[in-house]
Amino acid sequence: VQxxxxxxxxxxxxxxxSLTCGVSGESFTSYYxxxxxxxxxxxxxxxxxxxxxxxxxYNPSLKSRVTISIDTSKNQFSLKLTSLTAAxxxxxxxxxxxxxxxxxxxxxxxTLVTASS
Amino acid sequence: xxxxxxxxxxxxASVGDRVTITCRATQSIAMYLNWYQQKPGKAPKVLIYxxxxxxxxxxxxxxxSGSGTDFTLTITSLQPEDFATYxxxxxxxxxxxxxxxxxxxI
Numbered sequence: 001v002q003x004x005x006x007x008x009x010x011x012x013x014x015x016x017x018s019l020t021c022g023v024s025g026e027s028f029t030s031y032y033x034x035x036x037x038x039x040x041x042x043x044x045x046x047x048x049x050x051x052x053x054x055x056x057x058y059n060p061s062l063k064s065r066v067t068i069s070i071d072t073s074k075n076q077f078s079l080k081l082t083s084l085t086a087a088x089x090x091x092x093x094x095x096x097x098x099x100x101x102x103x104x105x106x107x108x109x110x111t112l113v114t115a116s117s
Numbered sequence: 118x119x120x121x122x123x124x125x126x127x128x129x130a131s132v133g134d135r136v137t138i139t140c141r142a143t144q145s146i147a148m149y150l151n152w153y154q155q156k157p158g159k160a161p162k163v164l165i166y167x168x169x170x171x172x173x174x175x176x177x178x179x180x181x182s183g184s185g186t187d188f189t190l191t192i193t194s195l196q197p198e199d200f201a202t203y204x205x206x207x208x209x210x211x212x213x214x215x216x217x218x219x220x221x222x223i
Binding site for chain 1: 118149151153160162163166172204208211212213214215217218
């Protein structure tokens with residue numbers, strides 16, 4: 001199983017972050033496809049997840065600005081985060097969550113997204 | 118939200134030492150507790166899931182215990198490659214939350 005992520009790394013405040021995670025070597029069913037972020041030098045924050053039917057869960061602290069979507073035909077899922085501020089500067093990771101215990105057992109390589117004017 | 122508190126936030130240890138990290142939840146999470154190891158510039162790696170289950174491929178010197186609100190990660194005989202930051206994570210409900218991390222240093 002491999003997760004490969006891509007997207008724009010440098011954005012201006014108020015712009016929209018857009019990242020995509022491609023999954024190879026595994027079916028999309030039976031997992032929660034997840035986005036997690038980590039500000040520089042800080043801990044991990046769960047952003048939200050999506051299952052293969054498109055059902056989503058979001059962190060209430062970000063819910064008004066976040067959209068996670070899935071394209072099962074391409075084995076990809078995506079993250080959009082609107083109205084960026086400097087506080088959104090972080091390394092963003094995609095990850096696979098196993099359904100039974102919601103443990104994240106495969107991760108993307110991470111993408112540093114910087115929101116700066 | 119369920120808040121996860123790890124202690125200590127950092128510790129110094131030597132190769133061969135036994136290391137214990139604790140994680141406390143603000144409400145019962147049964148056994149919905151996972152542990153991760155993160156090295157600088159890398160994605161986290163799962164060590165333990167469901168409080169005490171060793172992830173495939175993880176050395177047996179790592180072990181987890183606990184249930185309810187109090188959990189422990191133990192590393193017996195610390196190895197050079199174990200110097201890293203460790204995080205607990207609850208998967209009992211949304212939003213999933215992580216502890217603040219414990220940095221294990223030489």
